[in-house]
Amino acid sequence: MAGDSVPEDAVVVGEAKCDESPLGGRKAYVAQCKDSSLRELLVEVFRIAEIKYANIDQDKAGVLMFPELKRNLTKAGFHNEGAMMRIWKDSDADNDGNVNFGEFLHLLYQWQYMQEVKEESAKHLNATDCRLVKKMELAVESYSVFFKYRENAEICARAFSALEENYKAFDKDQNKKLCRAELDEFLSSQLPFLWKAETTTPVLDEAFPQNCGHEIRFATFLGLLYVCISEFEPDRVTGRYKDQCMDSVGKHPAQTALFASLKK
Numbered sequence: 001m002a003g004d005s006v007p008e009d010a011v012v013v014g015e016a017k018c019d020e021s022p023l024g025g026r027k028a029y030v031a032q033c034k035d036s037s038l039r040e041l042l043v044e045v046f047r048i049a050e051i052k053y054a055n056i057d058q059d060k061a062g063v064l065m066f067p068e069l070k071r072n073l074t075k076a077g078f079h080n081e082g083a084m085m086r087i088w089k090d091s092d093a094d095n096d097g098n099v100n101f102g103e104f105l106h107l108l109y110q111w112q113y114m115q116e117v118k119e120e121s122a123k124h125l126n127a128t129d130c131r132l133v134k135k136m137e138l139a140v141e142s143y144s145v146f147f148k149y150r151e152n153a154e155i156c157a158r159a160f161s162a163l164e165e166n167y168k169a170f171d172k173d174q175n176k177k178l179c180r181a182e183l184d185e186f187l188s189s190q191l192p193f194l195w196k197a198e199t200t201t202p203v204l205d206e207a208f209p210q211n212c213g214h215e216i217r218f219a220t221f222l223g224l225l226y227v228c229i230s231e232f233e234p235d236r237v238t239g240r241y242k243d244q245c246m247d248s249v250g251k252h253p254a255q256t257a258l259f260a261s262l263k264k
Helices: 038-056 066-075 080-089 100-110 115-122 125-131 137-144 150-170 181-191 201-207 218-232 257-263
Strands: 011-013 028-030
Touching: 028 150, 038 066, 038 115, 038 150, 038 218, 066 080, 080 100, 080 115, 080 201, 100 125, 100 137, 100 150, 115 137, 125 218, 150 181, 150 201, 201 218
Parallel strands: 011 028
Antiparallel strands: none
């Protein structure tokens, strides 16, 4: 398949073996979970996020600029530039004027909660049902400007909802941050395949060492999970942006981009 000439409107449904040429705009990938587990949700949401990020990154600089996001969302029918700029600024954690992949994950998570986005999305729903619409349905509608296929929008909404619920559940002291012990409890009970895994334990210890005295916020939580999932499922999640979440493995933790974001 990788060597075939594929028309632009070709669709690849849930195939882990497919050529990653969606990142070059040649195929459309439609997410399809193998089961209802959190593991499958994360694999698929990180995969479609990688593809979407690369497609928005028109100049292939590896980071996104606001005009690229604006162009992509405007083409999809979303024209509220004020809402775009607000969520952009909220996601640009280091205030460097661009959004890297870790920040993009947080941008996707925040997108469903922007009031302007909710209002824009509600216009596409049956007006008589707007007051009764479920949170998940509105979230899926919100993500439709990012993803052409509803399956991808649904995966995005379900994955971020599940992660938010878990984050709150394992934040035992309710301070909106996770310490290493809380993170370990989450992993051991909800993602046991990552817990103590040979591929992910070094990542966790490098990025968030035991007894480091710091706690992570939700944005960092997303980036850390992406790195771990890409280490465990490299055939499905490429991990091509993990260096944007962890500056480099082998440096002192205080020197990594991920560790530096713990205080944000």
